Amino acid sequence: xxxxxxxxxxxxxxxxxxxxxxxxxxxxxxxxxxxxxxxxxxxxxxxxxxxxxxxxxxxxxxxxxxxxxxxxxxxxxxxxxxxxxxxxxxxxxxxxxxxxxxxxxxxxxxxxxxxxxxxxxxxxxxxxxxxxxxxxx
Ligand code: HEC
Numbered sequence: 001x002x003x004x005x006x007x008x009x010x011x012x013x014x015x016x017x018x019x020x021x022x023x024x025x026x027x028x029x030x031x032x033x034x035x036x037x038x039x040x041x042x043x044x045x046x047x048x049x050x051x052x053x054x055x056x057x058x059x060x061x062x063x064x065x066x067x068x069x070x071x072x073x074x075x076x077x078x079x080x081x082x083x084x085x086x087x088x089x090x091x092x093x094x095x096x097x098x099x100x101x102x103x104x105x106x107x108x109x110x111x112x113x114x115x116x117x118x119x120x121x122x123x124x125x126x127x128x129x130x131x132x133x134x135x136x137x
Contacts, residue, residue: 045127046130047123047126047127047129047130047131048127048130048131048134049127050123050124050127050130050131051124051126051127051128051129051130051131051132051134052131053127054120054124054127054128054131055076055128055131055132058116059113059116059117059120059128060113060116061113061128064109064110065079067135068135072109073103073106073109073110074102074103076131076132076135077135077136077137078102079102079132080132080133080135080136080137081136081137082101082102083101083102083132083133084133084136086101088101090125090128090129090132090133091122091125091126091128091129094114094117094118094120094125094128094129095114095117095118095125096111096114096117096118
């Protein structure tokens with residue numbers, strides 16, 4: 001009986017040691033691979049690409065604006081066409097410095113997003129404008 005207990009303890013001790021060594025050896029290279037990919041230089045974006053990323057991402061614009069169909073908000077193509085026809089300034093609108101030109105009856109719905117757009121940098125707003133205008137038919 002005593003012998004079995006000793007063997008059991010020896011086995012447990014041995015298997016624990018084995019696992020520790022194994023995971024130590026495996027984690028090292030994985031961590032360093034991750035660090036090197038994070039450290040890669042950001043790929044340069046055009047304003048239009050930046051705008052597209054913001055529109056679908058942190059700007060949350062795509063929730064209400066489809067490219068070619070009116071959903072909750074007017075389509076991106078319609079916005080681009082109206083701003084071209086009326087000579088409007090999308091950056092000024094998104095900074096809450098200009099009146100709505102597309103669908104003033106629904107302005108209140110869009111206004112809720114100024115909290116997001118007013119916190120954006122001028123480069124980001126110009127990116128959104130470039131992205132919207134790039135969808136002009
Ligand atoms: C909750 C829904 C919703 C979200 C999210 C949203 N919009 Fe709108 N947007 C609207 C509605 C509704 C209108 C129509 C009212 C209007 O024309 O002002 C509109 C209108 C617009 C217009 C035309 C404004 C004008 O002159 O009439 C622009 C430009 C615009 N949105 C850009 C954006 C951008 C950029 C984002 C993301 C940062 C965004 N929207 C997010 C609902 C939304």
